């Protein structure tokens with residue numbers, strides 16, 4: 484058995500561009516094949532063949548950008564059409580017996596016979612085995628590709644991602660949050676051949692960071708042929724500056740602006756030519772045209788938004804294909820700078836005001852950010868754990884105990900003296916009750932309360948997570 488790899492768009496390129504793209508495709512294919520213990524590759528015009536663990540190679544190579552499709556195939560060296568028909572009969576008689584089938588033939592090169600001759604000979608052999616020809620509505624399709632003195636026989640065509648080989652375009656820095664959209668945006672640019680590095684702005688605690696990095700790891704499992712960089716910035720100083728210096732109605736826009744400024748700084752560090760985000764027009768209030776125009780004002784590099792015209796459902800479908808959807812959909816969402824009454828746009832003066840308040844701190848968090856490589860990510864994630872003294876069995880005396888569960892659960896039972904708050908309102912609660920108090924949080928499983936407590940600690944507030952194990956009834 485052998486794997487046929489069909490390159491996509493690069494086959495319309497010519498000359499040096501084509502050669503370079505083929506080289507990049509092969510480099511990516513070699514890395515993908517590494518997951519299967521390696522492979523031997525052979526090139527022919529318009530085709531690549533791989534030999535090795537073909538089932539495994541099928542899965543790995545159908546995830547390589549620039550690949551249109553792959554097929555595991557049997558190779559037959561023939562002298563005449565009859566050899567192809569006998570090989571087909573040996574392989575497919577059982578599959579054809581009692582079923583409607585079609586034989587599809589493709590032929591490249593000079594032969595004393597036509598494609599139709601091959602189809603007729605193979606068809607006759609399979610009819611003899613008990614099958615019926617039905618070219619319009621077959622239950623099973625048999626493919627034969629004749630090239631030179633070889634015929635490739637296969638039944639399966641697995642679609643690849645298409646696009647262009649990674650590295651055939653320049654470098655982009657993608658802003659990836661761990662939510663559903665931004666990994667899809669990054670993937671779409673990878674598919675167009677860009678080398679994509681990732682910028683992540685960490686706002687919560689260790690559980691959120693771990694999950695976001697898992698999303699990024701899954702995204703970068705597609706980055707064959709490029710050891711992408713992941714830039715992780717601790718953005719709690721940005722959140723703190725926004726809360727202290729910016730009017731609440733502008734918080735959302737201020738955060739986005741700070742993100743863009745930080746990412747632009749990081750992009751200069753890694754020599755990326757453009758930023759990319761997962762914004763799509765009108766999806767949420769901060770994604771109006773006016774808000775997008777405001778947050779990118781004066782940036783000295785383009786902001787690419789590959790999802791701009793897509794519906795949420797289309798984005799979700801792609802996220803499922805990429806494998807990030809399940810990880811993204813279960814992210815706990817703690818946001819230190821969530822406003823319930825956000826402005827949908829900002830004037831030039833307001834953007835200038837925001838820049839004064841957060842510009843320096845945004846650039847600082849980017850300069851201080853940790854830069855990891857794709858291949859180090861798994862080890863790095865496994866080393867992450869929240870501060871050891873974050874979880875307590877009992878609240879310290881005089882602590883404010885905060886229940887982060889829903890109202891009904893709170894009514895049924897709550898820790899004696901606890902107040903209830905939605906996670907979005909925690910920061911406001913702390914502002915109201917005082918930043919000098921001690922806070923103890925609990926939720927259903929401990930994930931969210933650890934996250935909230937850790938995020939508050941980064942802002943200089945004494946905070947803990949109560950070790951309670953409560954089931955959501």
Ligand SMILES: Nc1ncnc2c1ncn2[C@@H]1O[C@H](COP(=O)(O)OP(=O)(O)OP(=O)(O)O)[C@@H](O)[C@H]1O
Nearest residue numbers: 658659660662663664665682683684760761762769
């Ligand atoms: N913490 C973060 N780190 C890096 N980039 C971020 C972060 N938060 C948001 N972004 C970027 O800003 C874009 C818009 O964010 P916003 O929260 O408005 O939208 P979203 O639809 O929730 O996006 P996503 O599903 O990607 O989180 C995201 O798609 C992403 O590119």
